[in-house]
Amino acid sequence: MTNNRILIIDEMHKSISPLLTKAGFEPNYSPNISREEIINHKDQFVGFVVRSKTTIDKELLEGQQALKFIARAGAGVDQCDVDYLASRNIELLNAPEGNRDALGEHVVGMLLSLSNNLRHGDMDVRNKVWDREGNRGFEISGKTVGLLGYGHMGSAVAEKLSGFGCRVIAHDKYKENYGDLYAEQVAMEDVFEQADIFSLHVPLTDETRNLVDLTYLKKFKKPIVFINASRGEVVPLKDLLAAMKDGTVRMAALDVLENEKLHFLTDAQAKVFNQLIKDDRVLFSPHVGGWSFESYQKINEVLVDKIKHLNLNDGK
Numbered sequence: 570m571t572n573n574r575i576l577i578i579d580e581m582h583k584s585i586s587p588l589l590t591k592a593g594f595e596p597n598y599s600p601n602i603s604r605e606e607i608i609n610h611k612d613q614f615v616g617f618v619v620r621s622k623t624t625i626d627k628e629l630l631e632g633q634q635a636l637k638f639i640a641r642a643g644a645g646v647d648q649c650d651v652d653y654l655a656s657r658n659i660e661l662l663n664a665p666e667g668n669r670d671a672l673g674e675h676v677v678g679m680l681l682s683l684s685n686n687l688r689h690g691d692m693d694v695r696n697k698v699w700d701r702e703g704n705r706g707f708e709i710s711g712k713t714v715g716l717l718g719y720g721h722m723g724s725a726v727a728e729k730l731s732g733f734g735c736r737v738i739a740h741d742k743y744k745e746n747y748g749d750l751y752a753e754q755v756a757m758e759d760v761f762e763q764a765d766i767f768s769l770h771v772p773l774t775d776e777t778r779n780l781v782d783l784t785y786l787k788k789f790k791k792p793i794v795f796i797n798a799s800r801g802e803v804v805p806l807k808d809l810l811a812a813m814k815d816g817t818v819r820m821a822a823l824d825v826l827e828n829e830k831l832h833f834l835t836d837a838q839a840k841v842f843n844q845l846i847k848d849d850r851v852l853f854s855p856h857v858g859g860w861s862f863e864s865y866q867k868i869n870e871v872l873v874d875k876i877k878h879l880n881l882n883d884g885k
Contacts, residue, residue: 577596577597613635615636619640626653630654637659644669644859676729685706713736714737715760715767727751783808783817794818796822800825824854
């Protein structure tokens with residue numbers, strides 16, 4: 570392999586350069602590089618390590634004729650032009666193994682916060698209100714948790730729930746024989762029929778964009794606790810708001826939003842967002858479900874291990 574240079578275009582855990590160097594590569598750590606600078610970069614690289622700074626598309630990469638892989642530090646690859654990469658025989662790597670535990674714990678944490686009214690109770694006490702009855706919670710034990718998607722993230726949530734005495738059911742149309750010790754494989758109709766709690770674990774694709782709209786939510790036979798720690802664009806917030814108003818959704822935990830640039834919401838988005846943030850049945854976090862101190866480093870280890878096992882000899 571004559572070219573062993575790798576361009577790192579996003580902020581990464583400090584371990585990334587030592588790990589790549591030890592693996593025989595020459596890392597160029599440039600987290601402040603602009604998109605224009607990447608496009609006009611004269612050096613040729615065998616690979617890019619990226620997070621979420623910019624779209625990975627033809628415009629960005631067509632000048633990099635030596636490129637053989639894109640390594641995405643995280644699980645989602647919706648910012649990558651998969652078709653263009655395939656046309657160039659550029660490998661696309663991601664690292665869901667590195668942040669699955671962080672995501673699983675975060676989802677369970679959000680569920681526990683909702684079920685025990687922790688946010689509401691905390692604010693009451695801070696305001697010197699001692700309201701035990703108003704903050705009575707419900708137990709996860711005995712409930713049915715439905716998961717849409719049973720890859721690394723969905724299965725991690727199921728594992729974390731295994732000690733709570735609940736039943737976990739999962740539906741994944743792209744997998745076969747995925748039922749295991751932690752979750753029962755079911756049809757989507759069973760999820761609609763039986764779920765008390767519903768958690769999303771699907772990637773953002775043309776098929777899943779706006780999938781969970783009001784019509785979809787109204788298929789549930791019981792009022793549900795709704796959790797989204799996948800991608801915000803899967804759920805139109807105006808539809809979620811409508812479902813909360815009519816009782817279809819009783820509580821919601823959102824780690825992701827359809828527009829996470831909160832200072833650049835459209836008027837329609839701002840109107841919905843302003844109603845949701847006033848509802849203490851809704852819990853938010855800023856897209857940190859898989860973003861723990863531990864996962865920050867584990868993602869690097871997973872990516873570098875995958876890079877090491879690529880066939881990067883000259884000639885494709």
